[in-house]
Amino acid sequence: SQIVEGDELRKKLHNTILELKGNIRVFCRVRPLLRFDGDSNGPEGASISFPTSVESTGRAIDLMNQGQKLSFSYDKVFDHSASQEDVFVEISQLVQSALDGYKVCIFAYGQTGSGKTYTMMGRPGIDQKGIIPRSLEQIFKTSQSLESQGWEYSMQASMLEIYNETIRDLLAPGRPNSFEMTPSKQYTIKHDSHGNTTVSDLTIIDVFSIADVTTLLEKASQSRSVGKTQMNEHSSRSHFVFTLKISGANESTGQHVQGVLNLIDLAGSERLAKSGSTGDRLKETQSINKSLSALSDVIFAIAKGEDHVPFRNSKLTYLLQPCLGGDSKTLMFVNISPEASSVGETVCSLRFASRVNACEIGIPRRQT
Ligand code: ADP
Numbered sequence: 001s002q003i004v005e006g007d008e009l010r011k012k013l014h015n016t017i018l019e020l021k022g023n024i025r026v027f028c029r030v031r032p033l034l035r036f037d038g039d040s041n042g043p044e045g046a047s048i049s050f051p052t053s054v055e056s057t058g059r060a061i062d063l064m065n066q067g068q069k070l071s072f073s074y075d076k077v078f079d080h081s082a083s084q085e086d087v088f089v090e091i092s093q094l095v096q097s098a099l100d101g102y103k104v105c106i107f108a109y110g111q112t113g114s115g116k117t118y119t120m121m122g123r124p125g126i127d128q129k130g131i132i133p134r135s136l137e138q139i140f141k142t143s144q145s146l147e148s149q150g151w152e153y154s155m156q157a158s159m160l161e162i163y164n165e166t167i168r169d170l171l172a173p174g175r176p177n178s179f180e181m182t183p184s185k186q187y188t189i190k191h192d193s194h195g196n197t198t199v200s201d202l203t204i205i206d207v208f209s210i211a212d213v214t215t216l217l218e219k220a221s222q223s224r225s226v227g228k229t230q231m232n233e234h235s236s237r238s239h240f241v242f243t244l245k246i247s248g249a250n251e252s253t254g255q256h257v258q259g260v261l262n263l264i265d266l267a268g269s270e271r272l273a274k275s276g277s278t279g280d281r282l283k284e285t286q287s288i289n290k291s292l293s294a295l296s297d298v299i300f301a302i303a304k305g306e307d308h309v310p311f312r313n314s315k316l317t318y319l320l321q322p323c324l325g326g327d328s329k330t331l332m333f334v335n336i337s338p339e340a341s342s343v344g345e346t347v348c349s350l351r352f353a354s355r356v357n358a359c360e361i362g363i364p365r366r367q368t
Helices: 006-020 084-099 116-120 131-149 210-230 279-304 315-319 340-357
Strands: 024-030 060-065 068-073 076-078 103-109 151-163 166-169 189-191 197-199 205-207 239-250 255-265 329-336
Touching: 024 084, 024 279, 024 340, 060 340, 068 340, 076 084, 084 103, 084 131, 084 239, 084 255, 084 329, 103 116, 103 340, 116 131, 116 255, 116 329, 131 151, 131 210, 131 239, 131 255, 151 210, 151 315, 166 315, 189 315, 205 210, 210 239, 239 315, 279 315, 279 329, 329 340
Parallel strands: 024 076, 024 329, 103 255, 103 329
Antiparallel strands: 060 068, 151 166, 151 205, 151 239, 189 197, 239 255
């Protein structure tokens, strides 16, 4: 079958995406070239460009790979100059919908060093704050302003990490726990018929203010860095899942809502060869590959409207099952690095996301 190129492809894809893709969106973010990147080909790197035709601006990215130009389109593309605020503006409505009772998942996908943690968590400094702190600020602010209309909200937070298909509680009381699974803590995942998820033994904390959550995020990040010294570069090898459960009730109207906001910093997507894996590293990489491809399969099946969605193929997809299907809302950030030396990984990341974004809708996948 015929392969459609460039802008024509984009237009076609975009229209079809709007019709069929429902509640799954994909945003791509290119981080700036950093001083320590080792190549200095200008701020956006050697091989990446952003087409500027009417239908492509802010939605398309072109990449040169081995002399061949590859074109990709997403719901949104942020170039190296996009600030944390620019990004948040585009997702604040999605975050808001968790207060209206939706189940929302926001993922960051990409190779290690591509800006996932920067996008989700950010760095210290008001301008540098990422999606997690900004979302929480917005949720607390809005829930307070809705009090005047009779709404009362309660919120509960939990934070966990999935490493080698094993759950670790980042808010466990006392000293941060280690990776050894103790028989008393199995972290069994259960879903009830109302779409509520419980993870046995997982610490869940009532939060009343942004300050409460900030304290918890600090504890979680300490817990994660304990892991990091135990396991080389551990944090990039595990999935981090922040969950905020939101219950709202309005006495005057009798309305009740139950929303969930899941913010997920995925493990680095780099492939086996690059990480030079043997032994434990090999096991880690295989387990990451397995869970990332399970996630891709799930999102792909949902976007296609398939009857069977293979949620059970990984801990991550099983945990998030009620928040990925049905009328929930999912956003995937594909973070990419502009480094010329990363181009191979970048192509893989862009392809992973365009499988979600376009390949399922009957338009031939480009043989790139
Ligand atoms: P990952 O979580 O994917 O491993 P990081 O978020 O740690 O990657 O990003 C790698 C480095 O690049 C960090 O030093 C981070 O602060 C920096 N960085 C990432 N994205 C941006 C950005 N948009 N603007 C400025 N610095 C960034």
